[in-house]
Each structure stands twice: as structure tokens, then as C-alpha cells.
Amino acid sequence: MKLKMMYSFLNSDLTIIEEALEETVQAESPLLHQASLHLLKAGGKRIRPVFVLLAGKFGAYDIDKIKNVAVALELIHMASLVHDDVIDDAELRRGKPTIKAKWDNRIAMYTGDYIFARALELMTEIEKPFAHQILANTLVELCIGEIEQIKDKYNFEQNTRNYFRRIKRKTAILIAVSCQLGAIAADVDEEIHKKLYQFGYYVGMSYQIIDDVLDFTGTEKQLGKPTGDDLHQGNITLPVLFAMRDERIRERIIKVQASTERDEIEQIIAMIKESGAIEESLLVSDRYLKKGLEILNELPQNRAKKTLRDIAKIIGKRKF
């Protein structure tokens, strides 16, 4: 079952979100408008808006209000991707040229800043100070995560603790906060929106680990970039850390740098896949997912809860 079919009852609201996304990035500046639209049209799973909306279903769901949060969080995610592409020197994102490839790094940086400022504008529609505090804290963590990622590049001495802390900041918190802020915008009680945060956090961790596994198991067509690109760029992910326990593989991996030949990268990918590191990583992902599902059990019964469960399960099995 496809992800999108799972929340077909949200379809009309997701169309509203999609329109609001386009409307929001409209700018007097044609350059900004084009760059933002380019990014928007590249697609994406819109996972964060879906979580915002579903979390809102636990309270007084009002699409006119909650759409601001949904759009804001997707935009923040998009802004972080644009800045990410500057860092990673990435030419492709989702199979399409990145903003930095199509324009340049400077345009990419300010397009990110602009999209981000637009997101903040939308968030001001939510007149709850602690919603803004939650978001601001999230942004700080996100930035620290990004800097840590730069610092940890090609650092083969890091351990799984570094990795988990980094993906928490880089990915899991924003998904957690999508759930929480969706609930807060719908006036959900603290006890419940905190549980939704927890759910989002566990699912987010699982999601990122699978993303990092797919970097090795996906095809170039599925990934929209070469297999093993994360490793080649120096991003040390869970499968790499697990595989490096084997001294023979470790010796090869620690020599990886940006200039390493494609042939060598492919041999290393094969070794990692044979080492059991993929399966081990998936087990960790499953463990996070299971914790997320347990939290869901503590939430009131409704259609959104069933959908969150289905989505979480699909995330745990996704192939790309």
C-alpha cells in the first residue's frame, strides 16, 4: 500500500496545503520565486504536513488555522534542504538539479533564508507563545545538528552515540515537533501533545536510519543520486559504523575521501552489504518504530491514530 493512499481522507486538506505552499513562496523577486518554486516542484513526501494534520485531528481541527503550521514546517524542512545542498556540494536532489547547481551557492543560501522567513511569517498566525518557543528551540537544535554533521564529516573515529545525537537534531526533532505543533494548534491537552512529540521523535529516528540504509541498498534511480553517496561525501551513518567493527572493512572505509574513485566506493558498498550492517541497522530502526507504536497505544482512539500507525509501519518498510 502506498503512503499516499493511507491518508486519502486528508486529500482535500493536502491540496489546500499544496496550494498554500505555492502561494507562500511567491515573491516580488522573480529569482527568489523561481528558485523556491523549483524546490517545491521537486516534490517530496510532505511527511511533516501529514503529521501536522493528523496530530491536529486529536483536537479542535480547523484547517484554516492548522494549515499555517503544516506549511511552515514543510518550508522549514525545505529551507534546511537547500542549505544542506550547499554544504554537501550536491548537484542533484530527488533526481533534479539542486538550487545551488542550477543557480549558485549564494542564491541557494538566500533562498533558504527566504523560505525560512516565510515559514516564520505563517507561524505568527498561531498566537501561542509556547508554540513559538518549541519551534525556536527546534531551530537551534537543527543548526547544531548541521554544524556537527560538518564537523563529523570523514571523521571515522565517531561512535553510534554521535550518530544518534546527530540524526535526532537533524531529522527526528522536526518530525516530533510537527506532531506536537499540529496538536497545539488544535488546542490539544499538554499530556497528549507531548505524547505525539514522543511518537514523532521515535518515528523520525526510524525514518532517518532507513534513509541511511537506503543510501546503500537503493538504486541510483530510486535515490535520485548515486548509491553510497552519503559515505562518499563523508557522512558516517549507522550501517558504516556497524560495518567498521570488521577491521578489514574499516581499513578500506577510513581511506574514503571526496576524491575516492567510484569503483572503490562500489566495492565498499558491497562489503557493507555483506557484513550484516544493513540488517543490524534495520533492527535498530525497528526498535525505534516499536517504541513509537507503543506511545500511540496511549493515545485516544480515532481515525488519525489508525493512520499514524499505518504510516509508521510503512516508514519501517519503505524501499525509497
Place this chain on the structure above:
Amino acid sequence: MKLKMMYSFLNSDLTIIEEALEETVQAESPLLHQASLHLLKAGGKRIRPVFVLLAGKFGAYDIDKIKNVAVALELIHMASLVHDDVIDDAELRRGKPTIKAKWDNRIAMYTGDYIFARALELMTEIEKPFAHQILANTLVELCIGEIEQIKDKYNFEQNTRNYFRRIKRKTAILIAVSCQLGAIAADVDEEIHKKLYQFGYYVGMSYQIIDDVLDFTGTEKQLGKPTGDDLHQGNITLPVLFAMRDERIRERIIKVQASTERDEIEQIIAMIKESGAIEESLLVSDRYLKKGLEILNELPQNRAKKTLRDIAKIIGKRKF
């Protein structure tokens, strides 16, 4: 009289601001902390915090509350400088190596993002939704201004209207909003905080025009970068636009590019200085300043008002 002596009655509060600035940029990540601190220690006039505090004096001044706004606005200014340096490929800022020169562009980008996120965190202490709306709109304008600046680089067909719109977005709005948000944080009435915005806007325009004049009239030592660097980098400012009315100067200027020899730049600087464009620009700056001072007349009498007047006048005459 020096700028700092003018607001000596704010000294103890400005010390609090300085400490809060340092405290705010503290980060678990040593890299982020060092880069932020490097920026902070490079100094700056702290004009925005001074305006925030002085505007706050028109209402219920509470340093514990208002300091959040003062620090936030200085940090937003700093964050925009860091991103600016990435764009401008600047090696020096205030005579010290820029973050991008000392570390690299990627660190500079995320240090900017981080400082900015910290600013937002502080702002959440102000529990007034429309303060956040004002700030978010400002950030959008700031980004559009930055993108326009990139787009308009080495574009010798632009006119003074482009220039004024750009410096409004790039500089004047943030100073205007410093005044307005300082007042709002001190519960000042709408009529007054809007006038303070207007005052800040006019002073900000005047300030930026003088900055652009100093690029030609200042020495390398005063500026902390070579004279005429803006023009060399392709930033077309008011003196340039005025000087280009002379066809003979225009012919030389439109050939300027990043690779232009220093000798040619110096000859053009001399031509611009001889053309009367400097004096004409200063007249425009004076006109803005006069409008700002007129707005002040409409505000209630107090010590802060007197100081705002003195600062505005000094800004109109500053040499660097």
C-alpha cells in the same frame, strides 16, 4: 562627541546586553561557539540595541524584558552580516578575518543560521503576537533585499529607485523595527511605536547612504577594507549612480568587474569624488535625517528623545 558618550546613561544596561550576547551564542558545539564569539568580539556599534533600549524608555522600561529584544535584533543583524560575507566573498569585516575566511563558507552559513535561531529563541520571551508578525515580515524583506543585491550586482542599468528600495530592505527596516519592537516590549501605545518605526526608518536610510559614501571617502584603515570595495564588488551605490550621470565617468564605471585592476578602481574613486556625487549623496542623507528629526518632534519629551536626536545628528556627520 563620540557616539558612546551620548548614551552613557545606558551604560549599565548596555553591559547587560553585551553579557547576554555572549551568553546567548554559547553552544555545546565548540566550533559554533568559537565562530559566533569571533563575530561578537569583532565589535560593532551596537546601534540596534541602543535604539531598542531608547525606544523602550518611552514606555514601561524593564531591562529584563527588553534585553531580549535588544540582543535578538543585534544577533539578527550579525547573522545577516555573516551571510553577507559569504555572498561578498569578503575576507575582512571590521578589519578582522571573516568567519568564511577563518573557517569556510559552510561554517559561515550555519553560524548565521544558528545565531539567527538563537535570536528567535530570545524573541519568544515577548508574548505579543504582533511583535512576531512585525519581525517575521522584516526578515522576509531582509532576504528579498539580499537577493536583489545579488541580482543587481554589476548591473549598471539600475536607477536610484532600485538603490533606495534595496537599502530600505537591507538596512533601514531593521533599524526601524529595532525602535518599534523596543517600544512594543515596553507596552508603548501604537501611535508612538509607529512613529518610532518611522524615525528609525529615516535614520536607517541616512545611515546606509553615509555608509555608502564612506566606502569612497574613508581610508582603508578606517573602513577595515580597501576604499571603493563596494564598487569593486559590484554593489552600485548612490554616489556611483550620481557620478554615472557624467557620460565620461559612466564609460569607466560600467567596465568595472571583480578582475578590474586596483589602479583603475582608484582612478574611478578619484573621478567620483571630483564629480560632486559625494556631496549630492550627503544631501540626500541629510534630507532623510531631517525627516527623522521631524518625527521626533511629535514624540513626548524625555531624555531618550534627546539622545535619539543626538545620535541621529552624529550619524549624519560620522566619518567612519
